[in-house]
Amino acid sequence: MAAAIITGGGGALGKGIASVLLNAGWNVVLVDLLAEHAREVSEDLGGVPWKTLDVTRLEDVRRVFAEIAVEHDGLKALVNCAGGAMALGVPKGPLVDSEPEHWSRFIGVNIYGMFNCAHTAAGYIKAAGGGGIVSIASGAGMQGGPPASRQSGAAVYSATKAGVIAFTQALAQELGPSGIRVNAVSPGRNESRAKPLARMLEMQKKEEGEQAGSGRASPLGRFGTPTDIGEAVSFLLSQQASYITGCCLDLTGGIRLH
Numbered sequence: 052m053a054a055a056i057i058t059g060g061g062g063a064l065g066k067g068i069a070s071v072l073l074n075a076g077w078n079v080v081l082v083d084l085l086a087e088h089a090r091e092v093s094e095d096l097g098g099v100p101w102k103t104l105d106v107t108r109l110e111d112v113r114r115v116f117a118e119i120a121v122e123h124d125g126l127k128a129l130v131n132c133a134g135g136a137m138a139l140g141v142p143k144g145p146l147v148d149s150e151p152e153h154w155s156r157f158i159g160v161n162i163y164g165m166f167n168c169a170h171t172a173a174g175y176i177k178a179a180g181g182g183g184i185v186s187i188a189s190g191a192g193m194q195g196g197p198p199a200s201r202q203s204g205a206a207v208y209s210a211t212k213a214g215v216i217a218f219t220q221a222l223a224q225e226l227g228p229s230g231i232r233v234n235a236v237s238p239g240r241n242e243s244r245a246k247p248l249a250r251m252l253e254m255q256k257k258e259e260g261e262q263a264g265s266g267r268a269s270p271l272g273r274f275g276t277p278t279d280i281g282e283a284v285s286f287l288l289s290q291q292a293s294y295i296t297g298c299c300l301d302l303t304g305g306i307r308l309h
C-alpha cells in the first residue's frame with residue numbers, strides 16, 4: 052500500500068498522528084531531522100519505517116520521497132508536522148529583541164519545509180490516483196498573538212502558521228482536480244518533546260497566578276493530546292472527509308474561538 056509520510060514524525064505530535072494513522076490502516080513512514088527522535092518513535096510504535104530528512108532542503112526532500120515511493124509502491128498522503136518552536140531553538144521574547152536568524156528558522160521549516168514537501172509529494176499522490184495533504188498549523192495562525200512571554204518568537208511564529216493556512220486554501224484549489232484534498236489543523240496547547248504534560252501544568256499554574264481567568268485555558272478543562280491531533284488528521288485523510296478540502300480544523304479545545 053502506498054505510503055503516508057509524516058514529517059517531524061519523531062516529535063510529540065508526529066508520534067500521536069503516526070499512532071492513529073497506523074490504527075486506521077495507513078502505511079506510515081516517519082521522516083525527521085533527528086535520527087534519534089525518529090528511531091525512538093519507530094521503536095515505540097513497533098518498528099515503523101523511518102528516514103532522516105531536513106525538510107528545508109529541497110534536493111534532500113526529492114531524494115528521500117523518491118526512495119520512499121519506490122520502497123512503498125508510491126505515496127498516498129503527506130502530513131507536514133516538522134517544526135515546533137522549541138525544537139527550532141528559538142528563544143522567547145518580543146520581536147524587537149529577536150534576531151533575523153531566528154525568523155529564518157521558522158520560515159525555513161514552517162514555510163519552505165511545507166512548500167518543499169507539498170511540491171514534491173503532489174506528483175506522487177496524483178500518480179497514486181489521489182490522496183491527501185494535511186499540514187499542522189496552530190491556533191497562533193488563526194488568531195495571531197500568543198504572549199511573547201509564552202510562545203517562542205510569537206509574532207513570526209504566528210505569521211508562518213497563518214501562512215500554512217493560506218497555503219492550504221490556495222493549494223486545495225490547485226490540487227482538487229487531481230483528486231488531492233489539502234487541509235490543515237490548528238492545535239492549541241499540546242505536549243511537545245520539550246514540553247511534557249507536567250511542565251505544561253506547571254506553566255499554566257504560574258500563568259493563572261499572574262493573570263487569573265486570562266482565557267488561556269480550554270473550556271474542556273484539559274490540554275490537547277497528540278492523539279487528539281492524530282484523530283483529526285486521520286479524519287481529514289479518510290473517506291469520511293471526502294468532500295472537505297481547503298479547511299483548517301480548529302483543535303484548540305475552544306481556547307481560540309473565531
Ligand SMILES: NC(=O)c1ccc[n+]([C@@H]2O[C@H](COP(=O)([O-])OP(=O)(O)OC[C@H]3O[C@@H](n4cnc5c(N)ncnc54)[C@H](O)[C@@H]3O)[C@@H](O)[C@H]2O)c1
Nearest residue numbers: 059061062063064084105106133134135138189241243244
Ligand atoms: N505542541 C503544541 O502545543 C503545538 C501547538 C500548535 C502547533 N504545533 C505544531 O505542531 C508541529 C509539531 O510540533 P511538536 O509539538 O510535535 O514538536 P516536537 O518538538 O515534539 O517535534 C518536532 C519534530 O520536528 C523535527 N524537526 C525540526 N526541524 C526539522 C526539519 N528541518 N526537518 C525535519 N524535521 C524537523 C524535530 O526533530 C522534532 O522531532 C509543529 O509544526 C508545531 O509548530 C504544536
